[in-house]
Amino acid sequence: MDFVERRLRDHAVTPGGILDLGCGTGLHAIEFARRGWNVAGIDLSEEMVAKAKSSAARSGLPVPFRQGDACEIGPERNFDAVVSLFHVASYQRDPASLEALFRTAHAALKPGGVFLFDYWYGGAVLAQGVETRVKVIERKPLRLTRIAQSDHDEANATVFVNYTLFCEDTDRSTIRRVDETHRMRYWFPFEVESSLKACGFQPDGNYAWYSDGAPNSKTWAAYSIARKRLAP
Ligand SMILES: C[S@@+](CC[C@H](N)C(=O)[O-])C[C@H]1O[C@@H](n2cnc3c(N)ncnc32)[C@H](O)[C@@H]1O
Structure with missing residues (x-):
């Protein structure tokens, strides 16, 4: 969480609205809420969403979780940031599904908003x-x-x-x-970047997880940061 928050801050995003795509049991989403973000979470799994809702209720934090497919654009709009953590992008089986995930993130962001997600690095x-x-x-x-x-x-x-x-x-x-x-599905940065561009993002870079350096053969987990373009 410290790392993700720092990378968002590096891109001038400080606690505001954040959408967690593929939020699972809400571990990250609830921690974001604890840190002052206005969070919403979406996950495909009804069971995971039920757990996320009861954890949020237990912690007294108002996080709206909903069951849904992050590859279908929902009603979420105007977020400062979208995150999709712990390889949700690698659960998408092909480039069309990956782009569908990116389009949901794009629709949910303000112009200039930041999208951060991780994936299995093919190299x-x-x-x-x-x-x-x-x-x-x-x-x-x-x-x-x-x-x-x-x-x-x-x-x-x-x-x-x-x-x-x-x-x-x-x-x-x-x-x-x-x-x-x-x-x-493992991805290569060139695939990720061309899909991000096709979906209206300005890619900022691909990095080895927990670092600011490029992915390499030792780093199974990579992450990508992109900004929603100001003009379509
Ligand atoms: C490894 S878990 C990560 C959960 C959470 N992001 C975390 O960091 O704890 C991957 C999650 O992605 C969700 N997922 C995969 N494809 C999805 C999709 N198309 N729409 C919504 N959720 C999806 C799964 O249901 C699962 O909860």
């Missing part, structure tokens, strides 16, 4: 290749083990990440298994 995916990864998170009495096995469809610049999650309650000796597949 790093190709350089590093996909491999099986295991992550364990422990918060007693819970232990979450996540196994990610990926299949790479290079012809379509897509990685299918097959997650198997084991959720253990070590006090009760129970274990639950969850399986999901995430289909991720």
Whole structure:
């Protein structure tokens, strides 16, 4: 959050209206609200939106969340900034869907407003290749083990990440298994920039996540900043 806020501030955007496209359970949106932004959030998943709404209610912050497809222009207008965080752009499967996401952001922004989003950077995916990864998170009495096995469809610049999650309650000796597949499209900055331009944005640059430098083969996560052009 500090990093995203700093990058927005670098582009002369200070707390005002911000729209979170693909807000998930609202973690970022609610934190933006806590920091004084007027936030709204949209997510495709009804379940995620329900969680976001109850978290906002618990924190006493008035964040309007709605279920919807961020690839369809909604009623949101006049925002100072739009963010789409944690690879929402890579959940879009093809250039037409990516542009649809960009058009929603464009419609929601004021002229001159700023759009910041991250994505899987193709250069790093190709350089590093996909491999099986295991992550364990422990918060007693819970232990979450996540196994990610990926299949790479290079012809379509897509990685299918097959997650198997084991959720253990070590006090009760129970274990639950969850399986999901995430289909991720990796992008290259030249594709992102040409789509942004086609949708009325002035691209400001593509960067390695948590840095102000260019994406490189070591940086799987990249982000892009663009400004809505003042004149169409
Ligand atoms: C990895 S999660 C990130 C959630 C949130 N942005 C965060 O940082 O915690 C990706 C989210 O994108 C949402 N998403 C993907 N495609 C979408 C679309 N077309 N419209 C709205 N939400 C979408 C998913 O439902 C999911 O909640």
